[in-house]
Amino acid sequence: MTGAAILDVARDGITTFLKVSGPLMLIALAVGLVVSLFQALTQIQEQTLIYVPKIVAVFGALLLFLPFMADALSSYMIRIAARIASGG
Numbered sequence: 001m002t003g004a005a006i007l008d009v010a011r012d013g014i015t016t017f018l019k020v021s022g023p024l025m026l027i028a029l030a031v032g033l034v035v036s037l038f039q040a041l042t043q044i045q046e047q048t049l050i051y052v053p054k055i056v057a058v059f060g061a062l063l064l065f066l067p068f069m070a071d072a073l074s075s076y077m078i079r080i081a082a083r084i085a086s087g088g
Contacts, residue, residue, distance in 0.1 A: 005083070009080065009083065012076065016076040020069045020072050020073060023061060023065050023068075024058055024061050024062060024065065027057055027058060027061045028054055028058050031053055031054045031057040031058075032054055034053075035049060035050045035053055035054070036050070
């Protein structure tokens with residue numbers, strides 16, 4: 001396997017990782033921002049308040065985006081298997 005092929009596989013893996021994890025991270029970021037804004041406006045300084053909404057939102061997003069994530073990961077595995085089968 002040449003260096004260019006290794007870089008191609010690594011680039012494809014990083015792109016797939018960002019496509020799979022990106023939506024969940026953005027939702028967690030948005031929920032954290034909203035809860036922090038709510039805490040700042042109401043002057044509620046409870047540190048554990050942020051975890052429950054974030055967990056619920058990420059779990060809901062996971063259920064919503066699971067088909068997309070599975071498709072992205074399976075297509076990545078198919079591309080990797082095709083490279084292995086072709087010998088390079």
